[in-house]
Each structure stands twice: as C-alpha cells, then as structure tokens.
Amino acid sequence: MDHAHQHEHSIERELECVSQVPIFQRLADEQLISVAQVTRPIHADKGGTVFSTGEVSQTLYIVNTGQVRLYHLGDDGREQVLRVLNPGDFIGEIALFTDEVHSSYAEATKKTELCTISRQSLTKLIAGMPELSMNLLGALADRLKSAERQATLLAIPDALPRLAGYLQELSGHQAGTFDLPMSKQDLAAYLGMTPESLSRKFRQLTTDGVIETVGRRQVRVTDADELATVAPE
Amino acid sequence: MDHAHQHEHSIERELECVSQVPIFQRLADEQLISVAQVTRPIHADKGGTVFSTGEVSQTLYIVNTGQVRLYHLGDDGREQVLRVLNPGDFIGEIALFTDEVHSSYAEATKKTELCTISRQSLTKLIAGMPELSMNLLGALADRLKSAERQATLLAIPDALPRLAGYLQELSGHQAGTFDLPMSKQDLAAYLGMTPESLSRKFRQLTTDGVIETVGRRQVRVTDADELATVAPE
DNA sequence: CGTTTCTTTGAAGTCTATCAAACTGCGTGG
DNA sequence: CCACGCAGTTTGATAGACTTCAAAGAAACG
16 A cells, blocks of 8 residues: 555644634644544544543544434433534543543434544644644633533522523524434433423423424424523523 | 832732632742743732623633632622632633623622733733743643532432532542532522522531531531432432 | 333322421621 | 620521322334
8 A cells, every 4th residue: 555645644634624624724734744643533433432431542532423412321321412413523531631530421322423632632732833732721611611501500409491491592582493413312311301391391391381392302492582591590 | 219129029919810720730949930030919808899790801810829719699698609719710701702891799808919921911821931832721620620610519319418419529528527619698699599498408417417517617527438328429 | 033222101208399487697887 | 805796507488399109102212
C-alpha cells in the first residue's frame, strides 16, 4: 500500500470531520490542518460502544455524523440517559484536565463517525490558538447552561410542569413541530419519571389542546401560551 | 486625595482578590498584575443583592470572601437554590460569550467580597495567556461535572437515595463530619423535595445509624458503606 | 409479513406533598 | 450574659400523585 497516499487520505477524512465541528469554526485553514493532523477518526455501527464505564480516558470525542447516547446504568438495571450527542457535540472534556474515569456508557444509536483528539495534542493546540480556547470555553458554557437548566427542571416535584418546561425549551418557546431527540422511554428517564407517567402527561397535554403528537418522535406545540402557563416560571 | 496612592491601594486590593482565586493560580506575578489591573472589586453585605433576574451582564463575578447564594424564584414564590458560591467560585461565565440575561438572583448570605472582570478585558487576557484559558476550561469542566451529577441525582424518583447520593458526595465517600453548604430548606429545594420530606429522610438515615446530625448545619457520616448502599450506583 | 421493541392503558399500592402546629437553635436586644 | 423572639426545623395526619405491576396495542425492523 502507498504510504503517502494513505496519509493523504487520512488527512482528508480528518479535515472533513474537523471542519464540520463548531468548536473548530472560525479557524484559519492552516490552523484547521494543524488540528486535523492530531485527529484520529473513529467509527461505530448502530448499537456499537464508543466507551464504557470504568475506562480511563485522556481523549476528547467529537461526533461528526450519526448520534451517540450517553447513559448511566443504575443498580436496578434501569438506564438513565444523561445526554444525546448529535453532530458537532463532544464529550470527554473533563479528560483534558484530569484522568477521567468514565462514569457512563456511550453507545451509537446509528452509524456514527467521530473524531478523537488526545489530551496532549489538544493542550498544545490551545497554547497556540486563542480562538480555539474561546470556542471551547463557549461550548462548555453552553453545556453548563443546559445542564443547569436540566437540574432546575428536575427539581420540580410535579411531572407535568417538568415535561412542559422541557417541551417549551425544545420548541424554542413558540408554536411549531419538532422532533424529540430520543425515544420516549429514554426521555422518561432523562426527566426523572417512568415511561408510564410520561405517556400519561403527554396524553394530558394533548387532551388539553396544548400539543399534538405526530408520530412516535414528533411533537407539535399548538398553544405556546398555554404551555408557558403549565411550565415553571 | 492622593491619586497615585489611591491607585496603589486599589491594585493591592485587587491583587489580593486575584491571587486567591483558583482560576488565576499558576500565573506569573506579572501576569497576575495584568489581571488585577482589569479587576474591579465589589462588596456586598449580608442579605445584599449582587445581581437580579433580568439584568443584562457582560461581567464575570468571582467570590473572594464570604458566600453568595444563587436562586430562582418560582411563580408560587418558592425559592429554588441553584448553587452556593464559596470563595474561589465564580459566576457569569456565560456572559463571556453572549449577552447573558441573568435568570437568577444572587444574594450574599454574609459579608462578601467579589472581584469582577468585564468580558472585553477577560477576552484580551485569554488571548495572551494560554494558562489562564486552561484554568478557565478546567473550572468550567468541574462545574459541568457537578451540574451533571446533580441532574443525575435529581432524576432519581425516590427521595432517600437522592439525599444519600448528595451526602455521599459532600462527605467525599468516607466517614467524617462536614457542614452543609446551605440551610435545610434550601437544600430541600435543591434536591427537589419539600423541607418536611427532607427532615424525614434525615431522621430515617439517623435512625438507621448511617449519619448523625450535629447542630443545625453539621452532619457526621458514621457508616459510609451503608450510605453507599442507599445511594444510587 | 412476522417478530421485536416501544408505547399506551388499567388497577392497586406506596411515597411524597400538603396543611397545621409544636418545637428548637440562633441571633438579637436588653 | 441571659432572656426573648423569630426563622428554621420537626412532627403528625390526610389527600393526592406517582410508581409499580400486568397486559394490550402500535410502530419499526429484518
């Protein structure tokens, strides 16, 4: 096999990955190449494992295409979904600063392409690219914001406003149709309730004329004002 | 008034603040001075407001001494505590990237000193100090971790393991005495339950010989193993 | 087109919230 | 320094909400 050609091909693929990811946006072409050079692509088929609990990692994973589901496994075997990673999302940022022992499983829900960057490489990159660190800081701040929002939602004892608040956020506070980012049973775990309760709350909102469920994963908000009334704050 | 002296004094005070804050650790002295020069100290008495909901901010607040309580106000008037800031903690990092509209209140629980830095100043500092951006990234990653941990806890339907998980984390997974970072009624809101439920769960853990409550704000873990059994995972 | 997984529905039991009131630790003022 | 007063905490009883268990129905997959 032609080694040079192999190398070329590799860089191409990595550039494609790197260039599509938000945290590498607004970088000059030559900077993008620097990033691509330390990037290693990973592939996972549907149902495939990206990493498991207990693994020690010094790697940042960035989803290029596909989708990755992050979840905990409780002692009772129930899966608690932490987050769903879509293209552009990343995980492993803690590995940049400490030897992270993953406390969750990462599983591809469909054919998925990821880029990985080692801690060492990324540290070097940051030292020479202030824009990159600003991008990373911005992405982390966004995630922090949504994690705190989720915590605020989950602190609400009643299930209905908890769901309403979640839907309100997903819908962008206005009427319209959108897709749920995960299955309803995963969503139930995410919102801290059982699938049965979630189903009943969906029904209640539908009966009250606030929303309509279009298929299995689509929701249409028909009365955004009423949704805001049910939702907290 | 002697202007030069005034300036000197000002820098001294700011240096003291800056030098005690983790995110500015490991910086060279001259870098610390650069930071101090763009820092503006703020004081708040007990019960004083640092900022309120709806305020637009481009400022990073860092707690130097004292304590700040961050909370939402629900429509029913109930306060939902988001976080308690102790010396070294900071808030407003989202303001670094977007015009943050504060969605919470920040109130000093005691005499408190803070340092503030504007977005513009901090952006400039980051550009010239890779170490600073690494520190900031590390601090954000830590906060993200704890926010996700809180979300995981809150997703548990049963109150007892929710409290147990919280205590376990506070105690550092080992027996010993420690202080609660907030009042029990605030803690109840933080953990998504009523003060009455919290009190009953505390009693249950005490009766079971897992913990002892020492005063109003101290807890002693006597049986860390048993606590781990009650806590999730 | 069958099979599997996800979702919905129903009934019963448990847990938590709610309401009301007593208690206690803590700060304050005398 | 001690007594007082208030907010925070605890306790009890009840009602309501959610979970649990069981099973049927619907959608996605090969």
